Amino acid sequence: MRIVIAVQPSHAHLWPITPVAWALQSAGHEVRVATHARFADSVRAAGLTPVGLGDPAADEARTRSDARPPARPEEVLRYADVLGLDEQGREHWIAFYQWLLNPISDYIRADLPYAVDLVDFARAWRPDLVIWDATMAAASMAARVSGAAHARFTLNLDYPGWCFDRLRERRAELRAAGLSENPVADLLQPLADKYGIEVDDEILYGQWTIDPMPTGMSLPTSATVLPVRYVPFTGADLIPEWLHGAPQRPRVALTLGESTRRFIKGDWGRTPKILEAVADLDIEVVATLNAQQLEGVEQIPDNVRALEWVSLTQLMPTCSAVIHHGGGGTFAAPVAFNLPQIVCDTDESLMMQPVEVDPRTMADGTYRVGFEFGVSEEVVQTVTTWQLPGKKLEATPTADYVVRRGAGVRLDHYEKSVEEVRTMIQDVVREPSYRDGARAIFDTWLAMPSPADIVPLLERLAGEHRR
Structure with a gap:
């Protein structure tokens, strides 16, 4: 055909x-x-x-x-x-x-x-x-x-x-x-x-x-x-040498998506809070974040490897858990590798609200029609800026599904303190019940x-x- x-x-x-x-x-x-x-x-x-x-x-x-x-x-x-x-x-x-x-x-x-x-x-x-x-x-x-x-x-x-x-x-x-x-x-x-x-x-x-x-x-x-x-595919890049072997301590991936990094600046305070929470944990964090997503982070902790990009299908087999934004493709990658998930989600409506800001700047979490970092950054004086909810379009149904199946937890960065986020991550990495829930989703996926x-x-x- x-x-x-x-x-x-x-x-x-x-x-x-x-x-x-x-x-x-x-x-x-x-x-x-x-x-x-x-x-x-x-x-x-x-x-x-x-x-x-x-x-x-x-x-x-x-x-x-x-x-x-x-x-x-x-x-x-x-x-x-x-x-x-x-x-x-x-x-x-x-x-x-x-x-x-x-x-x-x-x-x-x-x-x-x-x-x-x-x-x-x-x-x-x-x-x-x-x-x-x-x-x-x-x-x-x-x-x-x-x-x-x-x-x-x-x-x-x-x-x-x-x-x-x-x-x-x-x-x-x-x-x-x-x-x-x-x-x-x-x-x-x-x-x-x-x-x-x-x-x-x-x-x-x-x-x-x-x-x-x-x-x-x-x-x-x-x-x-x-x-x-949903078979995950995230590119066919050269595998970096540090991914060749098993990590020395539990590895957690932190990935917040390919889409919003292209259109918005900042991360609603989510990234700084998560990185502060993981700083004192006995884990290794691989954070696939670019400069826009890292804005507001004063110092990257010693146990965090921050890099703009690594293929999730290369990274997932070495991980014990994943923290992510709830996107469909990012959800599918840990499912295929039996990994518990911490899904970032908030109680907000998905409704975008028009806001008045200086058109020469991009406020944290705002979106401007026709704008993309590195591609189309021309300032248009008459354009309306839109305030986005601090979550991915499909974050709530993804978080609901993961929690319902016992495969992870929901992380509301507005509601949770740094200490609560730290405890949440530690529990998901250590508690066998979350791995059991991930296995149940994997079995559903495999069928x-x-x-x-x-x-x-x-x-x-x-x-x-x-x-």
Whole structure:
């Protein structure tokens, strides 16, 4: 088969789907990864063949100064009220409408070439199957135009699918309130009109959904789901010499993600508190943090090795526990190596709030549309700055799952003192019960079909659905 995989140009989007791409490629299928042309080297580094979308000399959509900003809180809550959502449902809606709708919008803009380039490539190459992450919504159109079967790949909880179900249930109420029946359908409509396509449920949900979330963690949706084991992959770098042997004392990894380090400055006071807490413990800490994340740390303790990057799949086998931000890919790495987890999470809502700050500075925990350290740092005087909650988008469901299964604890850096954080880390490293809980999650993970296991199913489904 010929297979196109459409991903947002970010390691956080490419790496989770890489093992599935390898499995298809190893089975003899032709695999092409369609993404922004500037991200092609990262695709090649993962052992895959890129298809460049857009101009390689141009900024990608999310680092443009005219990228879509988050919806304002009053708009988000107006929808939530009409949809009749409870507190947890409101958080799912915020994750979708205020966070995920922005990249979905930017990669199907009519004035940018990504969507048209993707459709044109599919029409010329004629794939049998298109697999797409939820932010690359134009990929379902490319599949429809070229006659290919197509499936979504969920990077974490399926917030779009869950919200599509709620929107469909309340169509009449939304119309009466003067609100869109489906904001993603509205965004897709200009492209659909260009190619004479109807924006139906198949375009929105995919013909099926590949879901790597472990059993008991996924959101329920009406989508047809094909589960797959989330095999962690975090690059193929040279293994540093200090990782060749076993550590002399328990090693704990501290990693706070690849995404926020690119867009925000500081770490809400979280990193200084954690590093102060570990200073007196008889452990070795490997902290994969860059300069932005280390801001506010007066002195790095002697038992902490701070470095900007090391592959988690190289680091995890040497560790006794992991402290992390709750991201899907970071959660998957310790699961695969039977490690207890300390998940950073807070009691805050996910709602981003507009704030007024000096546009020449980046306050701790604030986000500016179109900004990325080292890529797009131009000061725009008129831009709104957004205050982010001090946690990752999926931190709360990740922490809830880990705690519920007895595989670790939740670390609220606002609520816990340095002494309480120190005790928490010490307990997770020493207490066998947390290792037992990690083993239970590992067994659940191992029982899921591997990427290689689902290849025959993908072949069959592609044959049934392609036109």
